[in-house]
Amino acid sequence: MTGFALLQAVLAASAEAPAGGSGPGPGAVIGWGAGVLGVLGAALGLLLYVASRAFAIKTDPKVDEILAALPGANCGGCGLAGCAAYAETLVKSGGAVNLCGPGGTAAAAKIAAILGVAFDSADRRVSVLACRGTAQFAPAKYEYSGVRDCRAAALVHDGPKACRWGCLGLGTCAAACPFGAISMGADGLAHVAEELCMACSKCVTVCPRSLFRLASEKQTVRVACASHDPGKETNRVCKVGCIACRRCEKSCKFEAIKVVENLAAIDYGKCKNCGACVKVCPRGIIVNWRAARKARKARAADSSPAQEPAEAAS
Amino acid sequence: MSESAGTPGLKSAPPTAASGFPDQWLVSSSPHERSTESVAQIMWTVVLALLPTCVAGVVVFGWYAGVLIVISAAAAVAAEAAVQKVLHRPVTIGDGSAVVTGVLLACCLPPNCSWYVPVVGSFVAIFIGKQLFGGLGRNYFNPALIGRAFLQFAFPSQISMPQWPIVTRASVFESVTGSIFKVAAGSPGGPDATSLATPLAQIKPALPAAVSPLAALGEPLNQDKLDTLRDLFLGNIPGSIGEVSKLAILLGGLILLLNRYINWRLPLAYVGMALLAVLLLPVKDSSGHWTGLYAAERHWDIIGETLSVHLLSGGLLLGAVFMITDMVTSPTTSKGQVIYGIAGGILVALIRLYGGYPEGVCYSILLVNAARLIVEKYTVPRVFGTRTRKS
């Protein structure tokens, strides 16, 4: 309030000038106006300066820098409550810099530069569904009536699908995807549009069957089944489920694929994406994803609305 | 998991063991049976309840009033269908809610307004008041009243007519024109709109002299008080199509009450509080002094008559029975309904006594609509088992 007192003093000293006569001339008005504004500006500036000192908060500039490098989608894909929380955690306690799905590799590289840590620019990750049990191949065990949500349906006798590992097809993942990358196909399965996927992992957490996982784009050979049931039981409920026949295991030259708990599993540390297992799998559930994508694109170009054939064949 | 695999031959066989079994059982979460009552049934019942009111409107004002009602309802249905088509939603005109909106809107229009007024109003009501929010059940304001408030704003001269139409039987009409209903600003001989207040204002000059308001209303027609009262009740007065006949409105209200589609608390609180507020709020008399019905020198009969004029004129009862009770926009808690009604009642009285509009019902309900969620939030019932135990 020193500014205000100063102003009063100035005013008191010059009070008689404009007050006398019928009114100030144009020159005087401009002069007084400039003076008042100047003094006021100076006083308020001083006030703000003092206040900024008195109420100063120490913030790490790195947090703001990282925040600027993040896309600001606040999707929570990193597992924290929004971008600000991620930035703060990175600065305070460190952690992996590539957890931001929407920001992708670019954001990760920027964050790594800001924090001065090394970052192997890993390739893009996308969400993949580990089930090919369409309504045709994996029938329902009952007619379901209720909330159209997989998590709700799973509460009623484990969901309508006879296979207790398979995709329920009620679209909870599609509703949860903030980027519109998942759509429910007419075949009763969720389909991920890889180009739209930001790897936020919302679908991974929301699927009651945990059928999604974030896979590196490099890992082109993938197992599209999640059933740990023994072969006989799987065969009863699904025509395209892993029956643990171990043919893939035998076909692999790199010992990269093993049947563990009745389900083929690929060790990507050893896998060379040769595709030998894809060829031998009798159920067509080991998928060469790149080939499948090519086939799908070709089909899209043909714009034929045909049902998805076995992608693995290609 | 895998350990459960040990008993071959015990796996469940497909459920075809006995005759008569369906291929697949229908499975849902409990309960497994539902009532047969549907939303459409509720809405069509409301239409049925509005029917006496519409009939009364046609009887009082002639066939054109009926045409307006039909136009309004048809426009509402057409608007609903068109908007739903454009927005790629399932078309739900069969549920009757658009008809309710259209008819309700027509009920608060003057009987001689142009045909396009209800068309515009219905479209605004359905499109802005309802479909933009997602359709029936998702709107926060009564669509018909949104339409009506929009019309008041867009076509003031059509809504507040300088000349209200002649009723079929000339009775209190000439007396009440410009009295119970305020005439629009600038009409020849009519007082300035902003300085004029609603029914009480018309009766105001009579107040200091302790003159009966009913007698004052009936005087130009050489009608006695009882006839005036009867006309007010039966609808032999000027006004909006649906608001004139209180008998018809009460009949509709009875239908809704018996079907339990409205709760008695809400209309009662609304009307009761409106009248109480009229009784208690001070107004300026012609000499500029603040006075009111509560003043000591009033006689009971005059107080009673003034209140009955307030009750029976304007849209208070129409609003109380059909509008403030609208399921979608009113609170569901019992306590909330009482508070909601009371708030609405106070607002009606405020707007009637002090406001710039002739009638406060429409705005009072829109205003409480805006506060509905807050009222509900603070009147959520105490959950079972959270009472401190009686020792």
Place this chain on the structure above:
Amino acid sequence: MSFGLPTFPGGFHPPDRKAPSAGCAIAPGPMPERLAVSLAQGLGAPSRPVVAAGDRVLRGQLIAEPGGFVSAALHAPTSGQVQAIGECPHPAGLRANAIYLVPDGADQWAPGTNVPASEDAVAASKPKEIVEKVRAAGLVGMGGAAFPTHVKLSPPAGKAIDTVIVNGCECEPYLTADHRLMLERPADIVKGLRLLVRAVGAARGIIAVEANKPDAHERLLREVRGIEGLACRMVAVKYPQGAEKQLIKALLDREVPSGGLPMDIGALVQNVGTAVAVTEALYFNRPLTERVVTVSGEGLERPANLLCRIGVPYKALLAAQGVRPGARRLVSGGPMMGLAQWTADVPVLKGTSGVLVLSTPPPPDWSACINCGKCVESCPTYLMPNRLSKLGEFRRFEDMAAHHALDCIECGVCTWQCPAKRPIVHWIRQGKNELRLAKLKAEAAKKKAETPEGVLPQ
């Protein structure tokens, strides 16, 4: 409606549809080729089998012991050979094993069981002995929840039970098993009640009967007349009058605290079936091997009240009573709170009060809530189901906790009445599940955060 009778605020009266089976006297149920005694009778810990495949067992012989405190013993429902212990579909959708038993047709009781005890011996038994016998007989609540009876009879120190209520309301539509029991065995019900009152040291015992069963009320009234501390009260016909908390509210005007148990307010509620089972256990040394099951519904040709062995598969009941074409739903329990089944291979449990075959088609697609308020008005726990259903619809399950979703008893009053056909209970069930999972996750995260590693994976 019966005015002036004790009841609770809220609730409603659905068409009760009890007529088809109400007049059917309790008849013996079918004996199938194989019984499946599920090891998970209630929601507590599954029982531990004490027999192995190939063993010969006699009726009433212990075949599984309790797997924990909240768990009950299982006894062979008839004499025969244990075929296997393996997976079996469960009415509640649990993944549980069952003991498969092939009856030998002799139905021979095990030694020591089915031996009448003298009136004096029973009268001399101490409360502890009663509880022990109840436990040994494998008694559970037979109204549906199958909560072990001995647990209810053993309140922790400091919690005294002053009133025992025997629940004969049977407010669910279709079900008449309790009604028939009250008509045919009123004396055993009263005997059981007296034992329960003694077991917990209560001051009084009340039998509650809904006013739509005046014949049962009259018979029970005759039985309790002159017995000090016992009463038979008529309560209003209203659903869910037979829900434990609502019944206590109606009779005693006490509210079970949110998240609490009836014993917190000095009350104990047992089903009439349980009361009869207590009498059987104490006076005849018969473990729980059978129960009365109402088999009814429009999809059934011959509705009946059957005295079924525990472990009878539903398909045996359906085959015996005849399924009509057009049957669509198979429900375990009543239509309001019962569990729909996807296979008729599920066996009768100790808590199975009814097996219904309904022809109810799926409801039309639900639409937006129109706020009619019926659910709010009739919710017996005074929740706002309209609000909860909106939160469910919009997948805002985390907001459900603030709207007390966890207090919901899933009685179905809201959903049955909803004119917009909204699956309110289903949403609330999902919400409860999501809240439970979120709590687990939060606890796990808290544990993780307490480790010095920080919260991010490295």
Place this chain on the structure above:
Amino acid sequence: MDYLRLFFGVIFVTNFVLAQFLGLCPFLGVSRKQSSAMGMGVAVIFVMTLASVVCHLLLRHVLTPLGLEGFLQVSVFILVIAALVQFVEMVIKKSSPGLYMALGIYLPLITTNCAVLGVAALNSANGFADPKQFGAIDGLLRATVQGAGGGVGFMLGMYLMSSIREDMEGAPYPPSLKGFPIAFVITASMALAFLGFSGML
């Protein structure tokens, strides 16, 4: 009585958001959650009252005596309000980081909140700073009451608005309406309702 009429008049009849459509930016921006709406409301009440007082004092005791009230008042008001808001922002950032986070970018927006400038201008237009019409104390009190009332009216609008928007979180209205468009529709509906107050007082 006059003060009361002034106070309630500016809350209901000439409500800044719903009757004069001032300050819509923070009104729409921060009304998504009730808690942050209330925080914003409190901040606006504070800033509006303070701005009314300071601007009134400047106008009455500096600009008017100098004959500058005509052409300089808007510039001076903007200067004062901008400085004040920054000051408030600093105080909130220090004293209540949670509130600061909730208000987000909208707190600096009060700087350019036309409602704040509006109340200062309204005070001036009502002649509260004119010595010929109102006494020194009377004028100051009126300006203060109008400022506080304006803030309360703003908060009332925010409260109603946030209750509705919180409820419709997740509702399936057309995707093109998500966010501001639907908020504008609600604002329009509420403004229609507030028309009912017009002509009162």
